[in-house]
Amino acid sequence: SQKIEQNSEALNIQEGKTATLTCNYTNYSPAYLQWYRQDPGRGPVFLLLIRENEKEKRKERLKVTFDTTLKQSLFHITASQPADSATYLCALDMRAGTALIFGKGTTLSVSS
Amino acid sequence: ETGVTQSPTHLIKTRGQQVTLRCSSQSGHNTVSWYQQALGQGPQFIFQYYREEENGRGNFPPRFSGLQFPNYSSELNVNALELDDSALYLCASSLELDESGEQFFGPGTRLTVL
Numbered sequence: 001s002q003k004i005e006q007n008s009e010a011l012n013i014q015e016g017k018t019a020t021l022t023c024n025y026t027n028y029s030p031a032y033l034q035w036y037r038q039d040p041g042r043g044p045v046f047l048l049l050i051r052e053n054e055k056e057k058r059k060e061r062l063k064v065t066f067d068t069t070l071k072q073s074l075f076h077i078t079a080s081q082p083a084d085s086a087t088y089l090c091a092l093d094m095r096a097g098t099a100l101i102f103g104k105g106t107t108l109s110v111s112s
Numbered sequence: 113e114t115g116v117t118q119s120p121t122h123l124i125k126t127r128g129q130q131v132t133l134r135c136s137s138q139s140g141h142n143t144v145s146w147y148q149q150a151l152g153q154g155p156q157f158i159f160q161y162y163r164e165e166e167n168g169r170g171n172f173p174p175r176f177s178g179l180q181f182p183n184y185s186s187e188l189n190v191n192a193l194e195l196d197d198s199a200l201y202l203c204a205s206s207l208e209l210d211e212s213g214e215q216f217f218g219p220g221t222r223l224t225v226l
Contacts, residue, residue: 102154
């Protein structure tokens with residue numbers, strides 16, 4: 001069966017450390033993988049997109065890797081801050097502009 | 113440039129009733145997708161509209177229906193409400209031919225069915 005899993009429901013780290021979130025999928029062949037941030041009671045906000053032929057993408061303190069052999073994406077936030085506390089969702093995109101298939105999300109808490 | 117807006121913000125209905133939720137797309141976007149997000153879950157795709165036509169549908173029964181208007185705003189209609197329909201309903205707009213695939217989400221409508 002097809003599955004998308006974000007391995008940790010919750011992740012607690014100290015300010016300044018690097019947060020690493022994992023997204024694994026089974027029986028999908030996404031063209032893209034996207035990461036979104038969602039704050040309580042709000043809609044998801046786009047962070048980064050990585051294509052199937054890209055290994056790594058960076059944006060400021062964010063880094064995403066994509067391994068289509070392992071069927072896994074890692075999302076890193078370096079020098080984390082309390083303001084980074086939120087739920088992070090990974091989403092598979094079979095083709096640009098089509099429906100996204102979301103994981104359940106990982107709730108990150110950064111303590112000062 | 114205005115973002116995606118949704119109305120109402122919150123809604124309480126009883127079982128068996130019908131509800132209509134509304135969404136205004138981001139300026140210039142011709143594709144709208146609707147998602148249902150239950151508490152503690154990721155958004156689940158309901159359907160997508162492109163240029164007023166349904167362009168894909170997720171695993172939701174026919175009592176979930178939609179419309180897209182010429183100005184690309186959209187409605188989600190749910191008939192015969194059930195308790196399990198209680199969720200945050202999200203609308204997202206995108207440019208169908210946009211290489212990035214990024215979707216712009218609205219703040220959602222929180223529906224409670226009693």
